[in-house]
Amino acid sequence: MKNIIRTFSSATILGILLVASPAVVQAQISEQTTTVRTTSSAGIVSEFGPRTLVIRSETSPEPIHYTYTKTTSYVDETGAPVSMELVKSGLPVTVYYERNGDEMVASKVIVRKAVRVSPPLEEVIPAAPPVVEEKKTTTTTIEK
Numbered sequence: 001m002k003n004i005i006r007t008f009s010s011a012t013i014l015g016i017l018l019v020a021s022p023a024v025v026q027a028q029i030s031e032q033t034t035t036v037r038t039t040s041s042a043g044i045v046s047e048f049g050p051r052t053l054v055i056r057s058e059t060s061p062e063p064i065h066y067t068y069t070k071t072t073s074y075v076d077e078t079g080a081p082v083s084m085e086l087v088k089s090g091l092p093v094t095v096y097y098e099r100n101g102d103e104m105v106a107s108k109v110i111v112r113k114a115v116r117v118s119p120p121l122e123e124v125i126p127a128a129p130p131v132v133e134e135k136k137t138t139t140t141t142i143e144k
Contacts (some may be wrong), residue, residue: 030141042094048087053106055093066097068106077112086111090130 042059052111053066074082087093087109096108 001068032141038098039097040094042092044051045087045089045091047089053087053095053109055095064104066093066095066104066106070110072106073108075108075110075115077110082111 015078034069036095041055041057041059043055043060043064045053046063047054051069053068055066056063071143072084074084074087076082091114092112094110094112095106096110097104097106
């Protein structure tokens, strides 16, 4: 009889602990929101080298220097992927980039068809303000 009472008492205490355990263990939840600002700029490629893309644009009197990485994508006007080797001096491009400190890192380069004209740069590339896209990412971490 004593064994039955001990077993029943142990089972009861164990059941109470299992039911109460979620209340005892408190989860700590933290959120971090990161805003990534992507900007685009159109121009004519004046230089394309290892890790560097330089374009001339009517919106900037000086050539604009971008860096690129392995994750930089190169597409044509329809969005179809193109080879990085297609990017050459004299081609019109639109560069989507993100600022990383003092660097402007290209995330996507849209290669447009070459225009065979000799007017000044302002007449080849229509004036367009830079496009800014903001993407917010929220990361939720649950710690027990």
